[in-house]
Every structure is written in C-alpha cells, then in structure tokens.
Amino acid sequence: MAPAITTLAADAPELSAANTGFMLICSALVMLMTPALAFFYGGMVRVKSTLNMLMMSFISLGIVTILWVLFGFSMAFGTDIGSIVGWSSEYVGLSGIGVTELWDGYTIPVYVFAVFQLMFAILTPALISGALADRVKFTAWALFITLWVTVVYFPVAHWVWGAGGWLFEMGVIDFAGGTAVHINAGAAALGVILVIGKRVGFKKDPMRPHSLPLVMLGAGLLWFGWFGFNAGSWLGNDDGVGAVMFVNTQVATAAAMLAWLAYEKIRHGSFTTLGAASGAVAGLVAITPAGGSVSPLGAIAVGAIAGIVCAMAVGLKYKFGYDDSLDVIGVHLVGGVIGSLLVGFFATGGVQSDAKGLFYGGGLDQLGKQAIGVFAVLAYSLIASAVLALIIDKTMGMRVSEDDEVSGIDQVEHAETAYDFSGAGGGASSRSTAAPAPVVTENKKVDA
DSSP states (O other): OOOOOOOOGGGOOOOOHHHHHHHHHHHHHHHHHHHHHHHHHHHHSOGGGHHHHHHHHHHHHHHHHHHIIIIIHHHHHSSEETTTEEOOGGGGGGOSOOTTOBOTTSSSBHHHHHHHHHHHHHHHHHHHGGGGTTSBOHHHHHHHHHHHIIIIIHHHHHHHHSTTOHHHHHTOOOSSSIIIIIIHHHHHHHHHHHHHOOOTTTTTSOOOOSOHHHHHHHHHHHHHHHHHHHHGGGSOSSSSHHHHHHHHHHHHHHHHHHHHHHHHHHHHSOOOHHHHHHHHHHHHHHHHHHTTTSOHHHHHHHHHHHHHHHHHHTTHHHHHTOOOTTOHIIIIIHHHHHHHHHHHHHOBSSSSOSOBOGGGTOTTHHHHHHHHHHHHHHHHHHHHHHHHHHHHHHHTOSBOOHHHHHHOHHHHHHSOOSOOOTTTTOOGGGSOSSOOOOEEETTEEEOO
C-alpha cells in the first residue's frame, strides 16, 4: 500500500483524471468484496445460519463507514503520533479536506484515497465473522466490530501503511494487506473463538455447506474484486507496478487453486468445489502482500505454496480443538503469514522497491523485517481481540443460548429464514381427491 509521502511544493503532482477514475473503480471493486464474502461464507454454513452469516458481513458496511468518516481515517492516516497511531483534525468527519486536495505525493484526491482505504477497513472485520458462525449474538457482533476497528484495525493500518508508522518506517513490505488485513483478521478470529468456545455438536454433528453454488459465486466475485484490492493499492497507473500486481494476482490464485485441488485429490481422493473455492482464496490472500515484489514465476511459487499449506492448515482445528467454523485461521491467517514471509525469499528488487529477497541476493535482511511485521500484528491482534471479546462476553454475553443455537440463529436473531418453501408443490386445495395411483418399483406394484 502506498502511504502518504511528503514532496516539495515544486515537485507537487497535478490531479490525474485517469488515475482518479481508476481508483474510484478499484474502490467499487473492493466494496463488492464484502457482499462477495457474505455469499462465500453464507453458502458454507447450514441453512439455519445463512442470513446471520450474510448480515455479519453487511453490518460492517454500515458501522465501519460511519466510524471511518468520524475518526478512523484520521487514526489510520493522520499525522503520526509516536509511530503507533495517526491524528489530523482536518480528517475528522472528513470536514477539512478540499475537493481537489491531493493525497501527498500522488495524483488522486484525498477523498479518493480515503474511500479506497475505507473499503479495506470494512472488509477486514467481516473476514473475522466466518470463524464465529452459528453462535454469536448480532448485537454483540456489532459492538465487537465497533471496538475492534477502533482499537486494532485503525492503529495497525497506521503501523503498516501510514507515514511514520513503525512497521512502514522499518521497511516491512505489505503491498495490499497481508499483515494489516489477513493476519490481523485471522489472529482476531483465533482470539475470539478461544473466548466464546465451540459450536454445539462440533466434531460430532455434520456441519456441511448448505449451498456450494453460493460458495462458488462468492469465490468468483472475490477473485474479481481482488483485482481492485491489489492493483489499486499502488494508487495509480503510471509506472506499470499496478499492472504487475494485477498479473501476479491472477497467476498466484490459479496456482493456489490447482495446488489445493492436487493436495485434496492425493489426500482425500476427490476434487471438490469447496476445495477449488478455498484454494483460490488462499492464493488471493498470499499474493496480497507479495505481489508488488515478485515476478510472475515467483507468484506461481507463492500461490502453490499457499494452496498446499493452507489446505493442510484447515485440519488443525480438529487436532487442536478450536472451532474455526469456516477456516478463517487456516486460510487468512496462515495464507497471510505465508505471503508476507515469502517476500523475504522471492522479492526481485525490480518492481515496487529495490528490496531483494534471499533467492535474489538480498540475504536475510528483508525476511527478518517481514517476520517482525507478521508476528507483531499477529500478537497484538490476537491479544487485543481476545480481551475485547472477553469484555463483551462478561457484560452483555457474546453467544446465543444453546437452545437458540440448535434451533437456528436466523430465526432467533433476525426473525427470518433464508429459504421459504411454504408455497412449493401447491396447497391441499389443489390436490385431487381421488386415490393416488400405485407406484411401480422394480416391477412390483406398491400402493402409494
């Protein structure tokens, strides 16, 4: 992610209509990723939790948007305070920004940068929701989002992307969100589920996806939106770096999907649609921090490694007994860690920066920086998220009752169901009063 960079007035760029239009399109693509995630997650849960899963993503669009305007953008990208957080009064309420005022060092308005970054802030807490399926009160989830983005996301975004942020100043490379988005969300998911516990029937009852077509639709839309997420993070289209990121996004995702399916075939004997969708997402996650540093061949390696390792990681919840409902930890946390660390191996020094990885003669320096960034964000998000979940759980309660969970969280929390079959097959009045015809089964006549 390109942060704020102060330039001399004589070198100040002019507004570019092309880059501005490009970034508005990218912002819309990233916004689409949150409804896409809702479909992806919504298809993976059981019927009785479908609407709740959709709403856990959609509510983030409302809550985070308002918080971002009021103070989030200021905290993430305002003037640095101690390398930990930002603050600029003109960003509060977005009230002190000129219509044509440019983001420092770039050719796009501040408003455009702010709305692009807003879409990242919306998506990140929505990612967490997949780990909590079936069992969290909607009001508690809404409060958690409010507290989490304020305490965790806004400061971490400043660490990684804000001018003066300590990880940015150290030289940690995170092109579009491996640490700030995916590791952040994955670690938060782990912190929360350690507090709220397992679903009723975990490891006993079948908890299969109720709609794999919905999962595939969500995965496809995520893949589509991710081009805006990744290529847009260079904040312009002038030097070809965004184009490299676009190509690497496609390449790594394809490699990860194939690698996941190959592992699945060898390990379980089948190529599943859920595996294809999950593999694609794993590749998208892993290339997010690395795609501006590696070549297309490096992107194949990043994607293939992520596809195999994430496919292995999703089974860890059964070994260690944590209930990560929809594999947020196995895909987003593990995939984010892989992609961030592989920068230290595959960075060519010829794309977004001159930093080189181990395989290109750069030694261990960049790998060390990446490791610091990975584990700093992981530890902070894990601990802070667990503390926030514990506070909510001890005050208002974070989980629905066991009876409500078993009967279905959709009806309890939203007074609706995802599918209404009451009109299917016609009513009693449309049926014939005559006796039903006999059914022929294996050449034997059986009364219906």
